[in-house]
Amino acid sequence: MRNQRGKRVPGAAGTAGAPAVPGAAGGRGGRSPVTSRVELEHLAFELFAERGFERTTVDDIARAAGIGRRTFFRYFPSKNDVAWGAFDEELARLRADLRTYPPDVPLMDAVRQALIEFNRVEPAEIPWHRRRMQLILRTPALQAHSALRYVAWRQVLAEFIGNRIGQDQHALAPQAIAYATLGVAIAAYEQWLRHEDLELTELLDAAMRELAAGFAGTVEGPPAVREASRTGRA
């Protein structure tokens, strides 16, 4: 049902299209972008703060930015993605950072330090970061959408862990540790959002340690639980 019209501009044969995101091209040639992703992001955040995420439509954002709805979707693949900014680049940063830890740094120390480094923000940016994370963690639609970003984040971590302990990144240990670390990070973030006076860095550090303490010793209970062992119920 596509391509019904064979009509095409005479000269243009089949040149690969423009880059997905405006401004991502080399830079020379072509019409200059009307806005930028960051600008749109800031603008959208304001609207979200005013009316809430759900009650702000893409049309609202586009209209406020003076662009067409269609153009909005060239800057962000979805409305949800506004909240995450340039996460791909952040991920690359994490990956690069993990490479800098020499092999003699114990695995979980490296993970913990990388987690802290990844979430370090300029002091001036802290209020902004708070709003962003509040939006992400408290808006159901974004809570859901974020799961997809978390997948990518965990993958970076699992790859590092897998390399370190000589297992495939999809094996149980790397995945489990990556998942647990993510959980710890989010728990720390929620603590951070609730208490304005606490340092995110310290919370992350404490959370990683507390997790270990919580597990240490207690998991070495009776052997694997199976059918028989549930006799002592209430």
Add this chain to the structure above:
Amino acid sequence: MRNQRGKRVPGAAGTAGAPAVPGAAGGRGGRSPVTSRVELEHLAFELFAERGFERTTVDDIARAAGIGRRTFFRYFPSKNDVAWGAFDEELARLRADLRTYPPDVPLMDAVRQALIEFNRVEPAEIPWHRRRMQLILRTPALQAHSALRYVAWRQVLAEFIGNRIGQDQHALAPQAIAYATLGVAIAAYEQWLRHEDLELTELLDAAMRELAAGFAGTVEGPPAVREASRTGRA
């Protein structure tokens, strides 16, 4: 924006409307439902298997079931929710199960056993459960949507943990442990999906233990990492 029209059926004063889900009423009175949630679920799963989740529209499902699209949304709040069946009831089961562990069972043993119990399925249901989890864990849209279910699941766990260790359920330790446990469970599930011959129960058990082993000792590294400590880069 409700109740604009003062017109009401003479006799009915302010009786709360019909139950959200057909069949959830006491049973007496009214037209009998055309189908059931389980029936719809099975039917939808077949279509998903054939065409994939994304390429199956709600109209497809409704048409296949011989009901109207509007009726579909009375059985499930959203297309995504088809995949999760009656999760609320499962959650209630988990909550109840957690109450049966006497206080002398160590915390993490209880958590581990409850996790295993929660994910125990009838042998006959295993292939079905596999399909369900495959759908949930491998379909991006569902991966995202599931995050909302996980929130509820974790809350149940965090509440239990909080009670046990005398902290608020929103405190760091309960949240971190709940998050980590969820992560461990999902990692085990993904392992289970990849290896048809493995027992889910065993995987969950192993995962919980492995997590502890992975953390034990390694987290007690140098003191909290801050500015200075990142000198030994690459």
Add this chain to the structure above:
DNA sequence: CATAATATTGGCACCCAATGCCACCCGGAA
């Protein structure tokens, strides 16, 4: 300067999920 190449823009049509509204249908009780 004219023209070509290139990139961005934005309108239009369209798909699909979701929701409010409401008329209608059906089984049991009065």
Add this chain to the structure above:
DNA sequence: TTCCGGGTGGCATTGGGTGCCAATATTATG
């Protein structure tokens, strides 16, 4: 039979997301 409670499903509408394509603006080239 009549009434009532509940289920059904059509209709209209909102809103996110996408393919298509012509218009527009910028730079490079003849």
